Amino acid sequence: MAILYFLSLDVMILVYFPSRWYKSHHPVDRALSVVGTCAKLRAAEQTERRIRLLQQLDSELRSVERTVRHAWRRRGTVGRWSPLRKEFQNHSGRVVKYLRDQEARLGREDPSVVVSDIADALVSIAENYAAGQMGALLPDELVKDLVAPRDWELLRLSAVLLAALGTGVGAHLLGMTDIAAWLGAGVLIFGLIITFRHDFRKYISIFPGGGFAP
The missing domain is CATH 1.20.120 (Four Helix Bundle (Hemerythrin (Met), subunit A))
Structure with a gap:
């Protein structure tokens, strides 16, 4: 579960401290x-x-x-x-x-x-x-006369993180301890791709070449 934990932590850092990475x-x-x-x-x-x-x-x-x-x-x-x-x-x-x-x-x-x-x-x-x-x-x-729409990015990101953590924990409880972290990480990356499309890489900093989306 450590891999999944650090992946989630990595994403949270990128959300709250974007100027450090982008x-x-x-x-x-x-x-x-x-x-x-x-x-x-x-x-x-x-x-x-x-x-x-x-x-x-x-x-x-x-x-x-x-x-x-x-x-x-x-x-x-x-x-x-x-x-x-x-x-x-x-x-x-x-x-x-x-x-x-x-x-x-x-x-x-x-x-x-x-x-x-x-x-x-x-x-x-x-x-x-x-x-x-x-x-x-x-x-x-x-x-000046326009009303800004709601920003749902943080809510959607939270849903992806919860789904990934839930998958990892669920797999662990079902006895699949050897692959629980990998399943969770897979759900995390897949969820980011589906939710944020080609912007997904800005939330992950473990890809080759630095991993930060331009």
């Missing part, structure tokens, strides 16, 4: 990567390719949301007890809401037009993040 340029890389997908979608002519790219865009925007929510922590521009933390949290939440509203337009308007607006917003986010403007990732006139 590269500071991660939000910029993530945003500009999605801009590339937007460009491909705008240029796509075949319906099947557009559908695949829309699915890819949906997945990548979920990743951008998680990145934006914690961008102010990754940048390391405010202390743990700074009064600016709440302001940055609120602003990042409204930015997430703006991106969701733009994405919702894909079902009502011409995707080639909508993705241009999404790409413009992502470029602004990347530029302002690089400049250290955590409270102005997007212009205030775009987000």
